[in-house]
Amino acid sequence: MSTPIESPAAQIPVNGAQTALAAAPTNKKQPYPFWLGGTPLDLTKVRMQATGDKGMINSIKKTVRTAGVLGLFDGITGTWFRQMTYSICRFWAYDESKKLIGADAKSPAWKLALAGSMAGGIAGFVGNPGELIMVRLQSDFAKPPEKRLNYKNCLDGLYRMVKEEGWSSLARGVGPNVFRAILMNASQLASYDFFKAELLKTGHFEDNIYVHTTASFAAGTVATTVCSPADVLKSRIMAASGAEGRSTLGMIRLSMKNEGPMFMFKGWLPAWTRLQPTTMLIFITLEQLKNAVDWYRGDI
Template identity: 60%
Template sequence: MSAHKPTSVEPTANIPKKPYPFWLGGAAASIAASITHPLDLTKVRLQTSGDKGMIQSLRKTVHNNGARGLFDGLTGTLLRQMTYSMTRFAAYDWAKAEVHKGPGPPPAYKMALAGSIAGGIAGIIGTPFETLMVRMQADKAKPFEQRYNYRNSLQGFYRMTSEEGVSSWTRGLGPNAFRSILMNMSQLASYDWFKHELLQAKLLEDGPVLHFVASLGAGTVATTVCSPADVIKSRIMTAHGKGTSSSMDVVKRSLATEGPMFMFKGWVPAWTRLQPTTILIFLILEQLKKGVDVYREAGGQML
């Protein structure tokens, strides 16, 4: 009687998929932020100045500084994306793998937990560059004597450190980290959730249309959840002097002069800016991932 020959097992069947490069999220965010920069600029100026509406603020910027003025502070934005955004996407993928070890996609609460962890890490790392970006964007909306006049992000970071000390790196750390937790909990987790639910219900197939719809929902959720922390953060970061205003001081002062709706000041430009940014980030990120897959299938080893 001949011995039974065991069937061969495909050697790659149980090998987990190689993670995507950690910098893909930062690259996608940088491309998206470059396109939507004028809207982000307008949001910050609405939050920190006396401008009454998005259109008025846009017109004022163009009138005072020309069309190029819509891209004031772009280098600060790019530096921020390649620190904060790169960290949050990389940390989110890591956190999802840590909080969910079982089969299948993680449930919504674990996605939210992973997003919160990623947001906390990225918020701490990105705070100095967030401060720099906000200052560069808000600068020309302020009276001349109150401007920082940073030439670019590197010179601005050097001046911020030399003139105000290393403590300037933590200016607005509390509200910025809190906003970052809210942003990543609401944006990254809700994108994954919308995407999973739409696929589960077989309403859409995996592709650009699905990514667009999921990111549309994620952007709306994130704008609403993050607006109060975003306004407080911007007002603390643009305040002059070495001393910092506490979050409670800003809240009390703003409530007394503007009422509770100050927390949603700039919501429309924030949504208008965050929505296309969110859509672009995820559409670009999905395409970058697809490109990496194609490259690897062709035998590429560098990614």
């Protein structure tokens, strides 16, 4: 009697399923749902960047002193709106960009960075109104009372911006925002794939949560440093309104004159403190969601 031959899928461990399935020409993996990609530290970062508050702890103390503990959550609706537009869009665009240029997680770093840049450009443009409203809501209470916009929430802010400043106001700061989004996605998404692939190449690691945690930690540090200059400019331009608005070059000249070149890294610590756990949670959760989708489809 002949011995039954096991299927290729049964002969490989779970962690190797994705590699084997990808190599099989008759069993091409389906794309993941786009919506898989969809704090007080963010508030502190924006206020330090937009108003010149010195030091993360001092900025937090100032907010609590002037607005109470609940003041740390000013602009939370803007954060939600931004997440529902920019964040969801960028993961979908990254996957589509990789397919367009023929890249995957094992591709060279420059190819991953190119796909990340393409995704950042798309997501930065789509998410600009959400980013704009978030920055204005978070920086408003730090301004003198006579200069505050006093938006009730993100929807009220959108309505008033269009009514008082015209539809073109929704594009305020789109240049530095798109540039920052390109830097963010080229550094964060691409560096995560790069670090993960390099760890797996050593042969000492398996594709599991430990690799995901290490790669996402490294990606968060790289992304914070690369994006800091554009992030500062974006926050300062978006926090201004009406006649206060300045061009990107004008804002650079003014900031360089008043603060020197290190203004580009204003708020780096709260930005890193916010982005680091966020980056880790995003990628660890995304990997688990992908595993769940694979399980549901019967791929593992």
